[in-house]
Amino acid sequence: MGYSSSVYKAAADRLFDRRIKAERDADRRRMAIYEKLPRTKELENQISKCGIKAARAVIKGGNVVSEIEKLRDQNLSMQKELKEILISGGYDENAFEPDYSCKKCGDTGYYEENGKTLVCSCMKQALIACACEELNRTAPLTLSTFDTFSLDYYDKAEDTSIGISPYNQMCKILKYCKSYAENFSKNSESILMKGATGLGKTHLSLAIANEVIKKGFGVIYVSAPSLMQRLEKQYFSRNDDSAINMLLECDLLIVDDLGTEFHGQFSVSQMYNIFNSRMLSNKPLIINTNLTMRELEKIYTERFVSRISGNAQKLDFLGNDIRVRKK
Numbered sequence: 001m002g003y004s005s006s007v008y009k010a011a012a013d014r015l016f017d018r019r020i021k022a023e024r025d026a027d028r029r030r031m032a033i034y035e036k037l038p039r040t041k042e043l044e045n046q047i048s049k050c051g052i053k054a055a056r057a058v059i060k061g062g063n064v065v066s067e068i069e070k071l072r073d074q075n076l077s078m079q080k081e082l083k084e085i086l087i088s089g090g091y092d093e094n095a096f097e098p099d100y101s102c103k104k105c106g107d108t109g110y111y112e113e114n115g116k117t118l119v120c121s122c123m124k125q126a127l128i129a130c131a132c133e134e135l136n137r138t139a140p141l142t143l144s145t146f147d148t149f150s151l152d153y154y155d156k157a158e159d160t161s162i163g164i165s166p167y168n169q170m171c172k173i174l175k176y177c178k179s180y181a182e183n184f185s186k187n188s189e190s191i192l193m194k195g196a197t198g199l200g201k202t203h204l205s206l207a208i209a210n211e212v213i214k215k216g217f218g219v220i221y222v223s224a225p226s227l228m229q230r231l232e233k234q235y236f237s238r239n240d241d242s243a244i245n246m247l248l249e250c251d252l253l254i255v256d257d258l259g260t261e262f263h264g265q266f267s268v269s270q271m272y273n274i275f276n277s278r279m280l281s282n283k284p285l286i287i288n289t290n291l292t293m294r295e296l297e298k299i300y301t302e303r304f305v306s307r308i309s310g311n312a313q314k315l316d317f318l319g320n321d322i323r324v325r326k327k
């Protein structure tokens, strides 16, 4: 898939930062270990000298094979001693090596296989994440987190028509959302958040978005009206379709305020296509709405609504408008 050059640059920068950090951390670890276990410094020095001696032996000629074998044995026994000292000092035996995020490519983004240079999956993931971030630039992503979500706003008195208090219901929803974010994967289930205005649907979906983005996944958060605007603009100007591709490709698509967009024929069918192709490829979707299922069916047809709700975990938000309570 093609990305803009700014996305390529952002992804390459991200991997570069990871690599530098892993290498700096390793240097810092080495210094601390040298201080605590001075023998490790001696051993590392001698091991590197072994390499030089081997090179000299080759140049000098004579009985090269036996000389090299001797050096190799010395080297191995020093390596062994080094590992033992590290382990008994409470360190990992590879404590001197950088701990790269991606073991396959050492955070370079590329690896060699059968003489070919290939793009690593971590680079592909960084490209998706950066492309999503570019699309999210105008979204209010950082303000709503799990930490700023409080259960104090919800009444503890049971709602007799449903048999549960708003407080208990929202406890369950909060717990579900936290665990959803924590265990997120590319094939996580979809969520349909329903409920009246001002009950925290946007807040919790942004909290999920924040956590999932931190894990390196590509997340797009968009309100249904702005999604429609973008799709129409793109359709009528026949732009490149990379934004649409990202809606289909991203790891998590969050569509807020479904039902508040202008719902012409075009928007209904476009929305259907996007939701449907994500569902077909098992890619998670979070949809928020303050409409009832009935109202949604009127706009989007029964088939559309039952398809979405059959494929998603439904969360029914309860309580009184928190926008009003907070004032």
Ligand SMILES: Nc1ncnc2c1ncn2[C@@H]1O[C@H](COP(=O)(O)OP(=O)(O)OP(=O)(O)O)[C@@H](O)[C@H]1O
Pocket (backbone or CB within 6 Å): 144, 148, 149, 150, 151, 153, 195, 196, 197, 198, 199, 200, 201, 202, 203, 204, 257, 289, 290, 322, 323, 326
């Ligand atoms: N449990 C909560 N703790 C703290 N703040 C909250 C909580 N729930 C909502 N808020 C805040 O109240 C305001 C309204 O919440 P939010 O936008 O999430 O409601 P909503 O359910 O998405 O409403 P709408 O259906 O109108 O979009 C926001 O500023 C949000 O941060």
Ligand SMILES: [Mg+2]
Pocket (backbone or CB within 6 Å): 201, 202, 203, 256, 257, 288
């Ligand atoms: Mg909202």
Ligand SMILES: [Zn+2]
Pocket (backbone or CB within 6 Å): 102, 103, 104, 105, 106, 107, 108, 109, 110, 120, 121, 122, 123
């Ligand atoms: Zn990699």
